[in-house]
Amino acid sequence: MERKKVIVTGGTGFIGSHTVVSLLEQGFEVVIVDNLINSSLDVLDGIEKIAGSRPDFFELDMQDSTRTAEFFATQTDAVAVIHFAALKAVGESMKKPLMYYRNNLFSMVNLLESMTRHGIFNLIFSSSCTVYGDPDVVPIRESNEVKPALSPYGNTKKVCEDMIQNLGRSEEGFHAISLRYFNPIGAHDSVEIGELPIGVPNNLLPYITQTAAGLREELLVFGGDYDTPDGTAVRDYIHVMDVADAHVKALNRLLSGTQKKRLEVFNLGTGKGSSVLEVIQSFEKMSGCKVPFRIVGRREGDVPEVYAATDLANQELGWQAKRSLDDMTASSWRWECRVRQLEV
Numbered sequence: 001m002e003r004k005k006v007i008v009t010g011g012t013g014f015i016g017s018h019t020v021v022s023l024l025e026q027g028f029e030v031v032i033v034d035n036l037i038n039s040s041l042d043v044l045d046g047i048e049k050i051a052g053s054r055p056d057f058f059e060l061d062m063q064d065s066t067r068t069a070e071f072f073a074t075q076t077d078a079v080a081v082i083h084f085a086a087l088k089a090v091g092e093s094m095k096k097p098l099m100y101y102r103n104n105l106f107s108m109v110n111l112l113e114s115m116t117r118h119g120i121f122n123l124i125f126s127s128s129c130t131v132y133g134d135p136d137v138v139p140i141r142e143s144n145e146v147k148p149a150l151s152p153y154g155n156t157k158k159v160c161e162d163m164i165q166n167l168g169r170s171e172e173g174f175h176a177i178s179l180r181y182f183n184p185i186g187a188h189d190s191v192e193i194g195e196l197p198i199g200v201p202n203n204l205l206p207y208i209t210q211t212a213a214g215l216r217e218e219l220l221v222f223g224g225d226y227d228t229p230d231g232t233a234v235r236d237y238i239h240v241m242d243v244a245d246a247h248v249k250a251l252n253r254l255l256s257g258t259q260k261k262r263l264e265v266f267n268l269g270t271g272k273g274s275s276v277l278e279v280i281q282s283f284e285k286m287s288g289c290k291v292p293f294r295i296v297g298r299r300e301g302d303v304p305e306v307y308a309a310t311d312l313a314n315q316e317l318g319w320q321a322k323r324s325l326d327d328m329t330a331s332s333w334r335w336e337c338r339v340r341q342l343e344v
């Protein structure tokens, strides 16, 4: 049987690369598009080692409308696009808002124009729980209000969802699923691929693993006075392989035409919140390493408590996160050890 071709933008990035592996394992043909500003070509070797085949790769910055249009003109046999390519650092987006709007929004416009021009009518969009802002109630449901974004990054996710929604109304046949990720962490079991932050990490897990590996002196825990059981902020951490599996389920839903709306939105979380201190404890248990940390003031823009209601994704996508927090922290550590060539 002929393999169905899927274009994965940002496919050498953290979540993109794990999704590419899952797609290849499920028999899809994959073409990756990436500008490599936040990832490297070595990721393709890791993907090939795990999946046994190498995806096609095109280096392309999708802000370039001419080159994006030229690329899509060669891909008219693709059945869908999974769009990960975006800038994603909340703090950086506060300092360089226009860079975020230009990159994330121009790319989206160029992508949607090319898709519709060439009749590629199925899209999966990489969204974020950031669109819910500081929620009034947890767990957060997809039907919850989308609040004004706390950062330009968050706003680009909201505006991209709006663009897709508008296009779904105007373009007969266009279908999309937006997946709102909570906090993806961990690495592939093989540790051939994982998260590779450039410079000082912004996110909790890479900061923890780099501190344990001796690259950072201590972890600063931002805020110990939240109204949460231990005073530190609560998030819904989810294993990146569970996130990857959800993309395959979403793709199959699009391709089988079982969608209920032109744009469907699903939360991707475990449904369980963990505090910063619980994550540190899990990491220390699974790695056997101590993480020196100090509780300091809150980080601007952080919300106290965020975790997902997962019933919609469970019922409609037939998907459920399977891996525990201990699985996540253990695999993040094994990946860090591999990158730093440390004994596990």
Ligand code: UFG
Pocket: 088, 090, 128, 129, 130, 154, 182, 183, 202, 203, 204, 205, 207, 219, 220, 221, 222, 223, 233, 234, 235, 276, 299, 302, 306
């Ligand atoms: N934290 C620390 N110390 C650190 C890093 C993080 O205490 O060095 C804390 C944060 O204050 C927060 C928790 O760990 O309470 C998780 O922080 P992350 O930076 O790992 O993740 P966020 O929840 O802030 O951000 C994530 C994604 C964003 C997305 C956002 C939506 O990284 O892309 O969720 O809420 F926009």
